[in-house]
Amino acid sequence: MSTTTVSQLDKVKDGPWSGGKSPWNLEYGKIMMWFFLVSDAFTFSAFLIYYGAQKFAQPTWIDADKIFQSVPGIAESGQPLVFVGIMTFILIMSSVTMVLAVEAGHRNSKQEVVKWMIWTILGGLLFVGCQAIEWSHLHHQGFWFGRNPATGLVDPDAIAAALEPYFTKDISYTAALQFSNLFFTITGFHGFHVSIGILLNIIILCMTLNNTFENRGTYLMVEKVGLYWHFVDLVWVFVFTFFYLI
């Protein structure tokens, strides 16, 4: 009898990309969450890169140590970085409680998921609250979209005097205006993301309490929302560096 030699083309392929199985071994929703986050990272990158481009294009820029130096309820001035340090700590902390919720979900421990989700939501609310205080503080000083403390002044000396507290080097009306616009736009967009995250976390908490995941047998939803929440924390790490440190 003839021996049949199977041609290379006719061999049954069994590699990860040959069909019949999930090559990434990830659930569809989780992949889509990752792709959404990648696209969202592009949006935030574009914002922050524009901030950098503006900074490079201006001969002078606002001194972060001078504009952010109050701690609400404790010190009106002279304490740069302290308040934003507290905010950063809150957000990192709520990221940790989120992973702990995911970890509890892997063990199908409903009670622990509920506990850590509540802490995560509290952290998020605290952060948004701090953000609101920061915004209102700057707003009282005269910064807002399309506005800085010297807006409306005509006399060059008066403009320089109004902006003098926020600059170490030369004073520029345009630089102060661009800083103001970009600060409120970028932290606003981030704050919007945090708010959406809190909402999603609350929905997940309610679903956990309703035994939705318990009946489904998997707490994968907690993981997917967790990805979003960590991304928000990740963006803040960059916003913190570029607005407050550099």
Place this chain on the structure above:
Amino acid sequence: MAHHDHIATHDAHEHGDGMGKKQIWQVFFVLLALTALEFLIALGFVHHWGILQKGALVNTIYIVLTLVKAYYIVAYFMHLKFEKSSFIVTCGIVFIFIIYFIVLMLVEGDYLLHHFQEHAIFPNK
């Protein structure tokens, strides 16, 4: 549907061994230490003691520390390190465009600084 459930449960199991409670807190302390280091440089070295000046060196240190923090968040908290390598490449490789965009926009900003400020305006007759 059955297939979907299979992936979901398999997914959950595989990732169970990825991050234990101990490891989560380890990553937290790394992030905390890196942030504390940033504050030490900004408040201590630059603001109070004046050992370092604000400028390229300090900014580079901040950016490197930020990228390390970002790595820890994405790799461990977001669990990307434990996914299939093809998925890591898929999500990561697109950021080449972002690096290109950064270079592009900073060069552009620098150009505007030097050429736009003294840009002469000619009267339109």
